[in-house]
Amino acid sequence: xxxxxxxxxxxxxxxxxxxxxxxxxxxxxxxxxxxxxxxxxxxxxxxxxxxxxxxxxxxxxxxxxxxxxxxxxxxxxxxxxxxxxxxxxxxxxxxxxxxxxxxxxxxxxxxxxxxxxxxxxxxxxxxxxxxxxxxxxxxxxxxxxxxxxxxxxxxxxxxxxxxxxxxxxxxxxxxxxxxxxxxxxxxxxxxxxxxxxxxxxxxxxxxxxxxxxxxxxxxxxxxxxxxxxxxxxxxxxxxxxxxxxxxxxxxxxxxxxxxxxxxxxxxxxxxxxxxxxxxxxxxxxxxxxxxxxxxxxxxxxxxxxxxxxxxxxxxxxxxxxxxxxxxxxxxxxxxxxxxxxxxxxxxxxxxxxxxxxxxxxxxxxxxxxxxxxxxxxxxxxxxxxxxxxxxxxxxxxxxxxxxxxxxxxxxxxxxxxxxxxx
Amino acid sequence: xxxxxxxxxxxxxxxxxxxxxxxxxxxxxxxxxxxxxxxxxxxxxxxxxxxxxxxxxxxxxxxxxxxxxxxxxxxxxxxxxxxxxxxxxxxxxxxxxxxxxxxxxxxxxxxxxxxxxxxx
Numbered sequence: 001x002x003x004x005x006x007x008x009x010x011x012x013x014x015x016x017x018x019x020x021x022x023x024x025x026x027x028x029x030x031x032x033x034x035x036x037x038x039x040x041x042x043x044x045x046x047x048x049x050x051x052x053x054x055x056x057x058x059x060x061x062x063x064x065x066x067x068x069x070x071x072x073x074x075x076x077x078x079x080x081x082x083x084x085x086x087x088x089x090x091x092x093x094x095x096x097x098x099x100x101x102x103x104x105x106x107x108x109x110x111x112x113x114x115x116x117x118x119x120x121x122x123x124x125x126x127x128x129x130x131x132x133x134x135x136x137x138x139x140x141x142x143x144x145x146x147x148x149x150x151x152x153x154x155x156x157x158x159x160x161x162x163x164x165x166x167x168x169x170x171x172x173x174x175x176x177x178x179x180x181x182x183x184x185x186x187x188x189x190x191x192x193x194x195x196x197x198x199x200x201x202x203x204x205x206x207x208x209x210x211x212x213x214x215x216x217x218x219x220x221x222x223x224x225x226x227x228x229x230x231x232x233x234x235x236x237x238x239x240x241x242x243x244x245x246x247x248x249x250x251x252x253x254x255x256x257x258x259x260x261x262x263x264x265x266x267x268x269x270x271x272x273x274x275x276x277x278x279x280x281x282x283x284x285x286x287x288x289x290x291x292x293x294x295x296x297x298x299x300x301x302x303x304x305x306x307x308x309x310x311x312x313x314x315x316x317x318x319x320x321x322x323x324x325x326x327x328x329x330x331x332x333x334x335x336x337x338x339x340x341x342x343x344x345x346x347x348x349x350x351x352x353x354x355x356x357x358x359x360x361x362x363x364x365x366x367x368x369x370x371x372x373x374x375x376x377x378x379x380x381x382x383x384x385x386x387x388x389x390x391x392x393x394x395x396x397x398x399x400x401x402x403x404x405x406x407x408x409x410x411x412x413x414x415x416x417x418x419x420x421x422x
Numbered sequence: 423x424x425x426x427x428x429x430x431x432x433x434x435x436x437x438x439x440x441x442x443x444x445x446x447x448x449x450x451x452x453x454x455x456x457x458x459x460x461x462x463x464x465x466x467x468x469x470x471x472x473x474x475x476x477x478x479x480x481x482x483x484x485x486x487x488x489x490x491x492x493x494x495x496x497x498x499x500x501x502x503x504x505x506x507x508x509x510x511x512x513x514x515x516x517x518x519x520x521x522x523x524x525x526x527x528x529x530x531x532x533x534x535x536x537x538x539x540x541x542x
Binding site for chain 1: 423510512515533
C-alpha cells in the first residue's frame with residue numbers, strides 16, 4: 001500500500017467519524033448494553049477501518065461494517081477477558097447469538113437507536129447537569145475538554161460527571177429505550193429542557209466571556225434539527241423555531257465592543273433572514289397541528305418580532321394575545337412580566353407599570369434584575385426620573401452579566417444627564 | 423432484578439389526615455400489592471410504625487450505642503416500603519407512581535445490589 005493510496009482512506013475514515021460515529025455508537029450501545037464497552041468498540045472499529053480499508057477498499061455500507069466490526073471486537077475482547085471472569089463467556093455467547101440479526105440495519109432502526117441515546121442521556125433520574133454533559137458528550141460527540149471549556153468548568157469535573165452518569169445508567173438499570181407513548185410527553189419535556197439549556201448557555205452566557213460559548217447555541221440547534229427529524233412533535237418544532245429566531249438576532253444584539261443592544265435599537269438588516277424564514281415556517285407547522293405548547297407559543301412571539309421591518313411596525317396586539325395564550329399554557333411570573341412589557345407597548349407605559357407593580361407587590365420576582373430593569377424603563381418613559389433611578393440601581397445590584405451591567409450603568413448616566421438639563 | 427421502593431412522607435402532615443383517608447390509602451396500598459403479586463412483581467411490602475418508635479444503633483470501637491432517632495433534621499421520614507421485581511428502572515418507576523404515598527410524599531426507587539452468600 002503506497003502513501004498516496006493510504007491518505008484518501010484516512011480522510012474517508014476521518015470524514016465518516018465526524019458524520020457517523022454517533023450513529024454507530026448509538027447502535028453499539030444497544031447491541032452491547034453498555035456505554036463504556038460501546039465506546040471502546042467504536043474506537044476499535046475505526047482503528048480497524050483505517051487498517052483494512054487501505055488494503056481491501058472501502059466497503060459498500062461503511063456504517064454497517066463499522067457496527068459489525070465494533071460488535072465482533074467487543075465479543076473478542078470479552079472472550080479474552082473471560083479467561084479471568086467466567087461470567088463473561090456466557091455474555092459473549094449471548095452477544096454472538098444476537099449478532100445473527102440482519103447485517104444491514106435499516107434506516108428506521110438506526111434512527112431508533114439515536115432516539116434511544118437521546119432519551120437515555122436526558123433521563124430524569126440523572127441530574128440536570130449530568131443530562132447536559134451526557135448529551136453533549138454522547139449525542140453531539142463533544143470531547144470532555146470542549147464541554148468543560150463551554151461551561152467554564154474543569155475537565156476532570158466534567159469527566160467525573162460523565163463517569164458517574166454512566167455508572168448510574170448501568171446500576172439503576174436505566175433502560176436504553178424510546179419511552180412509551182404514555183410517558184413520551186413528560187420525557188420529551190426533559191429532552192427539550194436539556195436542548196434549551198444548552199442553547200441558552202451559549203446564547204446568554206450566564207457569566208463571563210461569551211465568545212467561546214457561541215458553539216453551544218449551534219450545537220443546540222443541530223440537536224433540535226436531529227430531534228425533529230427523528231420525532232416531529234409540535235413542541236420539538238416549536239423549540240427549534242424559538243432557537244432559530246433568537247439566534248437570527250445574534251449579530252445585531254451586541255455592539256462591536258460587546259455592549260448589549262435592545263431589540264428596539266437593533267439594526268434589523270443584521271438579522272439572519274434564512275434563520276427567520278426557517279423559524280417562521282416551523283412555527284406555522286407547529287401551529288397547524290393544534291397541539292402547540294409553551295415553546296411553540298414563545299416562538300410565535302419571536303416570529304411576530306422578526307416579521308416587523310422596524311420597531312414601530314411591531315404588532316403588539318398580536319404579541320399580547322400570544323402572551324395571554326402562554327399564560328394559560330404555562331403560567332409563571334416571568335411570563336407575566338413579559339406580558340406587562342408588551343401591554344406597555346400596546347397601550348401606554350403606565351398600563352405596563354401597574355402590572356409590574358402588582359407582580360412586585362405580590363412578592364414575586366423581587367430579586368430578578370429584569371423586573372427592576374423593565375420597571376425602570378417604563379418610569380423613565382413616563383418622566384418619573386427618581387423612580388427610574390431607584391429601579392435601575394436595584395437592577396444593577398442584582399445583575400451579574402457584564403454587558404447587562406454596562407447597559408444599566410449607561411442608562412443611569414443618561415438619567416443624570418437629562419436631570420442636569422431639566 | 424429487585425428494586426426497593428422507599429416511601430417517605432412528612433409524618434406531621436400525614437397525622438393531620440382523617441382516619442378514613444388513612445384507611446383508604448392503606449387499602450389502596452394493599453390492593454397494589456395484590457396487583458403486583460398477580461404479575462409476579464411482588465416480593466414484600468409493609469408500612470412502618472412512626473419514626474418516633476425508632477431506635478438508632480451505632481457500633482463504634484466495638485461498642486454499641488442505642489439512641490432514639492432517627493434524624494430530626496430531615497423533614498420526611500420513611501413510612502414504608504415495597505420490595506418489587508422489575509425488569510428495569512422504567513418498570514420500577516411505573517410501579518412507584520402507583521404507590522399511594524407518592525401522592526403525599528416521595529417514593530425513592532433504589533435498585534437492590536445482588537450479593538452472593540445470603541440465605542435463600
